[in-house]
Amino acid sequence: METIRKGIWQAKPVERLYIEELRLKIAMKEEAANMKSALAKVSLERNEALDHKMTLESQVEKFNLKVNELEKKLFSEMLLSQKYKDERDELQIEREGALREAEELRKQLAERHSIDPIVSEFSYLQLQEATNYFDPSLKIGEGDYGSMYNGFLHHTQVTIKLLDPNSVQNRQGFDEQVSYLSKLRHPNLVTLMGVCREPWALIYEYLPGGTLEDRLIRHNLHSPAVPWQMRIQIAMDICSALIFLHSTQPNGVSHGGLSPKKLLLDENFTCKITDFGLVAKDSTLTNHESDVHIFGIIVLHLLTGKQADLWISKEVERAVQLNALDSILDPFAGEWPYVQAEQLAHTALRCCNSNINDRPDLASDVWRVLAPMRASCSSLSSLASRDQPPHYFTCPILQEIMEDPHFAADGFTYEAEAIRGWLESGHDTSPMTNMKLAHQNLTPNRALRSLIKEWLQTTSTK
Template identity: 50%
Template structure:
């Protein structure tokens, strides 16, 4: 507020600057002596808005935006985003990027449009967050080469007063975080204009605040029109503005009318009377009492109702009169004072005009006497009017302060309402969640009830089923009891029938011996016949542990018959070999003898059982596949087996009076004795060829029958025509010869060997387990085998004239190995009774244990010391732990070791 001091002749009040409030206050401006009411400043509008800088990381920027909304105090939110155009364009589908400078204009435009579209989608997402929080927001964006420079451009362009932005780049918030971590935040803090207040946020927490400069208030007011002060000037009242105006405006205007001449004379007279000059009082001085106060207040109360409407008119009239009666800026002065000053000025002007015709001497006297009094009175009233104007300004300032306080309270109420709205919204959301959970619980309850109902139904169904099952069990128990009784009776009857059968067999045998009857005997006299009882005793009633083979014909058991190890083949009633095949094998093997044919010891006609000599090395099939970890056959032994097989087939094919065709030559029917001598077996499907049968020519006989045998070894021409000849065995021999060479399966083996020979890669097919085959002999055998495997039987070689001439020299070339009919590794193998059952090595100190078996002494002691009291072989408990040296066996082992 300005304080006015009085002068004897004229009073010039000095009005200090009045701070224009930021929001809702009309600014009082003086321009050319005219009072103007203006709207609120732009700074005031900007203070009602909070700008929030966001980025591409919605998660982090969302926390910053939420903090700004919660601390906005109800102010409007403006989301600010700086788009930094990328310098690379990603080529979709190629997975590569190119520089913008290398791309076409169309590609760049399309890329920029995509960036702007993504930017608007991102800003809409932030606006959606504000909308969900019940806050109205707007978006503001710009494009710049960097984010921090774009933010500075927006601050300067929009005059941003309050800004909220992130404080740390890719950092987590901690209580010890007090400084800015982001280079962008530091740059904005240092380079932003001083009028901008900036809050830096990290993970929803305020980290740092840069306050606006203390000179912000003066900066805001200086941008508004500045009120005019009245300053004294010797002899003339002039207009002056604030020091910020140019010096030209402080120059006094020229006085050109009579009233101005009058003012000059009045002021000159006042100076001669010794009046002191007019001086503006300081704000600390107190104003002197004003004499016209009471009358002015009464007149103001009279015209109070019309003050507002007449104020502007009175001020404009004073400004347009052009007189210097104190061309003072009237800040909110009452209209009555302006009218009074206007009437006084008009009176002075009229008197001046009337006295223009009078003599100059009279004019001077009248002016000096009358006008001085009038001017003094007018200036006094002007002073009073100024005081009233200042008081009015003070009242208005107080009213504005009350308005601001009211607005502050309104904002507080709005904040409370917003918080209440948020609380209500949160409560509604909690209620909605609770209702949803309650609904889920109801659904779960309904589901559980439904499952319980189903379970109860199932329970009742199961109970009924259990009752039915119990009844069925009871019935079955009765049936089982009846069946057991019936089985016992059947068993008793079976035993009786077996006894009767054995008695009948014995009686029949006795009768045949007495009568010399040979009705059953198509068997030769030297052929042994065994009873079923003897066969069952020899095989311990066909115990599974004694089974050594099985096929489509039946099973083969190892047995001890009449103190001799034998192989017993019992035909299966459902096999392909029936009584006819059984009798045929008996006829052939009982009449034909050859070193490479298996020996048929006897038979049991009642059970269709054949008794052969026992061959301990099993079949050729087992040795080729090394079953039970048996030792592989050497190439010398394989040549020996091929030669022996060729020999026995030549013998059979040339037998008289009937040629014999085996019909099922395969490795499984070739057995090996203890010296690896091969013996052909299983003549169940063999055929006898005679000249009475149809023949192809004079040298080739055939037998028409349904094809039987193993497919991989069967003659293809026999399969297609049903004509069995001796060349059918030649084809099977060729397949076996290829298997001896390669050790591979029979299917497709001929094509593999043919391809290897054509490419010179036979060595890769030879079985490495046989040792190093002589390549010349291996190649010769391969060619011979492929000739035997020709599809047309007429192209196959003759075993006696062609094949034997190749194999016999090969066997002879094996030297000493062929003479012993075994390979070098077989000759070096020790007898099995030299091997310790525990260590599987040749014994050095053989000892006999309580179970009757001989062990290596050290191995058996380790067995017993390990806590075992049973036999390693029989698993039965040992009667004692004493060991007896087997000196005879020890001497034999030492002799064998010396020879080998």
């Protein structure tokens, strides 16, 4: 028993050692497992870190590429911007130089010749020769601004107005006025064709039909009477011209002194207004109502043939009230259609209303009355056709209406192509006179070209 007990006692240390060893092995296994787990985690984190690093490196590489592209683009833009800046600076320098040259040229032209290029300039000697030294027999009247003469310039009949020196302030004012007048172009305004500055003179197109007053009052009994159809057309011509003047920018222009003496007729009875805009700087030129009033007086003058004074409106008004308008209609006009005569009378009396606010507007009111009467103006068998061009529109060589008229040394006007062909073929004489030409230079006849264009535009719309 004792031996057994001793054996057990002796066995316990071994067992304890075994147990301790076992515990140690278990602990080592656990530690190894923990280390393995930790190592796996570290390995995983390392792999993730490597992946993240690769991603970052890829992003950095892309970023660097983008930066390089942007740097190249920025550099290119800087070069382009500099190029544009250099070109802009060069253009600015060129522009400033061109502006300086243009301004210098403008000043030189203004000093030498400030008249609008569409208007020809003539010397006083040329005007003397054109009027046989202002022969009194060629004088056709005294206007508000000077004396008027018939004359021939470059073999073309013209009307020459010698201005009263008191009506011209100075050379600059005269040049400004001429430039202004040359830009007022309308088929029913007398065309300014030329100018003379010593003395002050204006050269207008010649209208062989005389003044409206002469034709209606019949100072020349041998001239044919004006039929009622043409009188309607004349009223339309005057109305059209006034509408144009009143609508001219910026503030419109009023005639300010309209009268039958300032209404001229050509060979086709086309009516044109003269003496317009001669005091363009005057404030009265914005008073369109006075033109409307005088227009009404002129329409009554066309209806009755009586003097165009303030009494004519009273006489017509009384006749209308008594239903006796036909008793005062001009018998030389033929048999007026009563309805149209009555419409014209009522419209004219409205224009003569003493209250300017009750006067009609020419464009919106009066034209609406006149326009429907146009058809009645077509039967004018007793008169020349309004489509017949003036003889001086025709080239003496080609016998056709000119497109580019030019003066030659003989004083005649030819189509440029025709006269150049004549000269280039070896001729040194005039096609008209057969006399030797002083030179072979050609000068554009701008005023005549403008007249031809206006006539062509007018006839093309009929």
